[in-house]
Amino acid sequence: MKIAIGCDHAGVEILGSIRQDLKASGIQILDFSPPGEADYPDVAEQVARSVASGDADRGVLVCGTGIGMSITANKVGGVHAALCADPYSARMSREHNDANVLCMGGRTIGIGAATEILRAWLSADASAEERHVRRRAKVVDIERSRSLAAR
Numbered sequence: 001m002k003i004a005i006g007c008d009h010a011g012v013e014i015l016g017s018i019r020q021d022l023k024a025s026g027i028q029i030l031d032f033s034p035p036g037e038a039d040y041p042d043v044a045e046q047v048a049r050s051v052a053s054g055d056a057d058r059g060v061l062v063c064g065t066g067i068g069m070s071i072t073a074n075k076v077g078g079v080h081a082a083l084c085a086d087p088y089s090a091r092m093s094r095e096h097n098d099a100n101v102l103c104m105g106g107r108t109i110g111i112g113a114a115t116e117i118l119r120a121w122l123s124a125d126a127s128a129e130e131r132h133v134r135r136r137a138k139v140v141d142i143e144r145s146r147s148l149a150a151r
Helices: 009-024 040-053 067-073 087-095 111-123 130-149
Strands: 002-007 028-031 058-063 081-083 101-105
Touching (some): 002 040, 009 028, 009 058, 040 058, 040 067, 040 101, 058 067, 058 111, 067 081, 067 101, 101 111
16 A cells, blocks of 8 residues: 655644554555645645545645645545544544545644554445445535536
8 A cells, every 4th residue: 555645844743653653554655745844735735636646545644733634635636535533533434435535633633643543544444335335426426527517
């Protein structure tokens, strides 16, 4: 598995821990975190485009609250970013929504929580239950119609 990661200045500490955890798990990393100060939209877009293009299987983003990263990442077609602050939500974002980008808040959760959230998210797969497949297909249809309307 290959994961694109990125953070702004508020996510450096948590992303550093995540980076170590991913490397220890043998996961390949594409790191889009610039050195020093960074604007969250720039980093989120790079990670999201990496996931949307297939260069990365999934993405992880961290900013102060995770809100800006999730809003930005969700502007890229094919990306379904979920802001998660607990392991249950992280697992459900994969199982029910097939989220391919995980967003977290560097100022709202600690390193221990971030590690638990990441592990729950990585260990979960999209549910094959018909109701979840149907709902995810509806989301993709909305995304496609929005994309066509923008042309």
